[in-house]
Amino acid sequence: MELTRFLRMQGFIVFDFAKEYGTALAKLAQWLGEGKLKRQETIIKGGVAASDEAFKQLFQGGNIGKYSAQRDALCCPETPDTANP
Numbered sequence: 001m002e003l004t005r006f007l008r009m010q011g012f013i014v015f016d017f018a019k020e021y022g023t024a025l026a027k028l029a030q031w032l033g034e035g036k037l038k039r040q041e042t043i044i045k046g047g048v049a050a051s052d053e054a055f056k057q058l059f060q061g062g063n064i065g066k067y068s069a070q071r072d073a074l075c076c077p078e079t080p081d082t083a084n085p
Contacts, residue, residue, distance in 0.1 A: 039065065039066075040064045040065035041064070041066040041067070041068065042062070042063040042064050042066070042067050043068055043069070044057075044067070044068070044069045044070065045070045046070075047069065047070065047071055050069070051069065054069060
């Protein structure tokens with residue numbers, strides 16, 4: 001018995017559609033606002049102290065969607081324009 005495997009990759013080149021970026025961005029923002037698109041993200045809390053573990057998780061598949069770190073006050077104090085009055 002002979003088994004054969006096939007692989008097919010198909011996609012598109014984003015830069016081929018550069019003229020349509022504005023329209024696409026507006027439409028995506030609209031869909032996100034209407035709840036037609038769901039955003040998933042992983043936010044790492046703990047600032048710089050958690051960066052080692054966060055970096056490991058990045059390569060182990062520990063994140064979902066956008067991966068970002070929440071700053072901590074010791075590392076990145078608020079600037080006057082972002083501070084609460």
